[in-house]
Amino acid sequence: MIDGLDELDGDHSELVELLTTFTNCKLLVSSRPLNVFEIAFELVPGRQLRLQNHTRNDIRKFVRDQFVGWTLVGRNSERDRLADSIVEASQGVFLWTSLVI
Structure with missing residues (x-):
């Protein structure tokens, strides 16, 4: 391995x-x-395990939990957009996400 x-x-x-x-x-x-x-390695789409696809929901929950009580310009939609962009940029890496938060 x-x-x-x-x-x-x-x-x-x-x-x-x-x-x-x-x-x-x-x-x-x-x-x-x-x-x-x-x-x-002639990787065929769909035949790889992409970890970020399996951790996305957990990272999204982590980010949103960290954002509880935060208000960005008084609107939750901006907070949600920021959370979504962090989740996307994390590429499945919890440590990176934690450091960014």
């Missing part, structure tokens, strides 16, 4: 080369969606 392929501080294509040398074994890898990985 390898987490965070996208966090490599270097050439991602070299990492792809290394990973493709492993034969007769199964690898479980994770990364943000970068073209270099999607192309190299």
Whole structure:
């Protein structure tokens, strides 16, 4: 299992080369969606697990819970738009969301 392929501080294509040398074994890898990985591993849309799609509702609840009692220019709609933009930008990362809040 390898987490965070996208966090490599270097050439991602070299990492792809290394990973493709492993034969007769199964690898479980994770990364943000970068073209270099999607192309190299021939990822088919709908056959990937996109964590951000599964944590979106939890992050939205977290953000809205943090916003309880906040008033932005006196309108809840602006607060809701801000919350939605934070959820979208978080890409499923709770730590990032917490730091932004």
